[in-house]
Amino acid sequence: DTEVTQTPKHLVMGMTNKKSLKCEQHMGHRAMYWYKQKAKKPPELMFVYSYEKLSINESVPSRFSPECPNSSLLNLHLHALQPEDSALYLCASSQASGGKGNVQFFGPGTRLTVL
Amino acid sequence: QQQVKQSPQSLIVQKGGISIINCAYENTAFDYFPWYQQFPGKGPALLIAIRPDVSEKKEGRFTISFNKSAKQFSLHIMDSQPGDSATYFCAARYGGATNKLIFGTGTLLAVQP
Numbered sequence: 001d002t003e004v005t006q007t008p009k010h011l012v013m014g015m016t017n018k019k020s021l022k023c024e025q026h027m028g029h030r031a032m033y034w035y036k037q038k039a040k041k042p043p044e045l046m047f048v049y050s051y052e053k054l055s056i057n058e059s060v061p062s063r064f065s066p067e068c069p070n071s072s073l074l075n076l077h078l079h080a081l082q083p084e085d086s087a088l089y090l091c092a093s094s095q096a097s098g099g100k101g102n103v104q105f106f107g108p109g110t111r112l113t114v115l
Numbered sequence: 116q117q118q119v120k121q122s123p124q125s126l127i128v129q130k131g132g133i134s135i136i137n138c139a140y141e142n143t144a145f146d147y148f149p150w151y152q153q154f155p156g157k158g159p160a161l162l163i164a165i166r167p168d169v170s171e172k173k174e175g176r177f178t179i180s181f182n183k184s185a186k187q188f189s190l191h192i193m194d195s196q197p198g199d200s201a202t203y204f205c206a207a208r209y210g211g212a213t214n215k216l217i218f219g220t221g222t223l224l225a226v227q228p
Contacts, residue, residue, distance in 0.1 A: 004158075031214060042204050042218035043159065056213060090158050094214055102214050103149065106158035 004107035006091050012113045015081060021110045023074040023091030032074040033104060034066060035090040043090055043106075049074060050096060081114045088112070117142065119207050121219030128226050134192040136222045138205035141186060145207035149216070150179065150190050153202045162203070163190070195226045 004025045013019050023032065031050045035043035048056035049068040063085075065077040074091055088111055092104040120139045128134045138148075147166055151159035165172045165179040165188065172179045178191040192199055205219040 006158075040202075040221070040223075042221050045215060048213065048215070056215065092158075102147075102208075103161055103164065104214070104216060106151075106160065108158045109156075111156070 006107040021076040025093040029093035030096040033092040037088040119219040125223040136190045147208040
C-alpha cells in the first residue's frame with residue numbers, strides 16, 4: 001500500500017461547527033504532515049508529527065488542533081473556523097524526518113469550505 | 116533565505132516540445148530538491164528529485180538539471196504531452212531532523228495538442 005488516504009473529500013461547515021479531517025497511511029512512515037493550500041498557491045506547512053509527537057507547529061491558529069492517535073493516523077480538528085480558512089487541506093507522510101530518501105507522499109486532500 | 120523562487124508562472128508548450136521550469140534558492144542548508152506535479156483537485160505527486168551532489172537526473176521524459184554553485188535547478192519535460200498539463204512545484208528540503216519542505220510558487224503548464 002503506497003498511498004495516503006484522506007476523508008472526507010469535501011467538507012462544508014459553518015463558523016460555529018466542530019469537524020475533523022482524517023488521514024491514514026500504511027507505508028510504515030513515522031512522520032506525518034498537515035498542509036493548507038489555497039487556490040493557485042503552493043502548499044503551506046501547518047504541522048509535523050514525528051513518531052506520534054508534534055515536532056513543528058508553524059504558528060497555526062488554535063482553531064486548528066492536530067492529533068496523531070497512532071503511527072498510521074493523523075487528525076485535524078476544526079473549531080470556530082473563518083471563511084478565509086477555506087482551502088484544500090493536504091496530509092502527507094514520509095519516513096522519519098532526516099536522513100536519505102525522505103520523500104513526502106501526499107494524499108488527495110480535503111476541500112474545505114467555511115460558510 | 117527560506118524562499119524558493121520559481122519561474123515562469125505559466126507556460127504554454129506545443130505537443131512534442133520541451134517544457135522548462137526554473138527554480139532558484141539561497142539557503143545552503145537545503146539538501147534535497149524534489150519536483151511535484153499537481154492536477155486540479157488532487158494532491159501533489161512526486162515527479163522526480165535530486166540531491167545537490169548530482170548535476171543531472173533523468174527519469175523517462177523528465178530531467179532535473181542542478182547547478183550547485185549558482186543555486187539553481189530546473190525541470191525539463193521532453194516530448195511534452197497534453198497529459199502533462201498540470202501545475203508543477205519545485206521544492207527544497209531543510210537538512211536535519213525536520214524534513215521541512217519549502218515550495219516554489221508553482222508553474223501552470225498547458226500542453227496544446
